[in-house]
Amino acid sequence: MQLSMVVPWGRCFKEYKEIFSLSQADLQVNILGCGDGPASFNAEATAAGAKVISVDPIYCFSANQIESRVNEVSHNIAQQLKENASNYIWSTFQNVEAVVSARLAAMKDFLKDYESGKKEGRYVEASLPLLTFKENQFTLALCSHFLFLYSEHITEEQHIAGVLELCRVIKEVRIYPLVTLDGRPSPYLAPVIEAVTSAGYSAETVAVPYSFQRNATEMLVVKSV
Structure with missing residues (x-):
């Protein structure tokens, strides 16, 4: 990975709770x-006593x-954001x-926690x-603003492989949002649901209380049966 990419x-933690x-x-x-990525969810949740491990390829880089x-x-x-304000x-x-x-504050909290969190194995x-x-190493996975959102960059096959891999190590997976960057329903939602149900998992879309990106009102919940 190149940092320029x-x-x-x-x-932040509050957004994750609503999302x-x-x-x-x-x-x-x-x-x-x-x-x-640079979300403060891990830092804030850990401070509150939760057990969280975050994974992201960006963690190959230093805090600086x-x-x-x-x-x-x-x-x-x-x-x-200003140019596309109508999408929110x-x-x-x-x-x-x-x-x-809000984003800069969250990333500041992340950066304060990052180096110590890496040493503790919380950022992988x-x-x-x-x-x-x-x-089944984890009970719950939270996948925020990656799968489905970047449907133009991540193929259907990569979506399916990614969700099945999450299902391998986790009992319940929650993914948000289910729309693309321009607010359209992801074309890969139905194929992903078909793939995980064929593999023996349950899958359903669930409304969430969070509201920012237009049409991003649901998450996908996949569970071991």
Whole structure:
């Protein structure tokens, strides 16, 4: 991976709770955050007593390198948000400035925790569809803003292989959102559901209380039967 290809953009613990409808019981189990990037979910959840391991290929870089890249791209991301404001629902955030402020705060919290978290094994360099974990090592996986969102960049086969790999190491998988970057339903949702149900898992779409990207109102929940 080249750092110039990375667009780091992290979300906080509060957003994760709403995005994945996380209950207090959910936060008591072993959690895998897949594609967490510079989100502060791991840092905040760990501070609250949760057991979380995050995986992302970006974790091959140092905190200074990631911070430098954040500073490089944040202005461009803010500009894109302004240009595409109609693609978002402005209730969770009042305006673009509020979004950028929240994201930068989350990434700051991540960066404070990152180096110590790597030493503790909480941030692991890895990417789908290959995870170096044992079968059923985790109870819950949270995959935020990766699968389905980037349907133009990740093939149907890669989606299926990635979700099946998550199912191998986790008893329950939650994926959000189920739309592409432009807010259209991902064409790979139906094939993924067919593949996991054929493999013996249950799958359903579930409404979530989080609202920001237009049409992104549901998550996919896949469970061992």
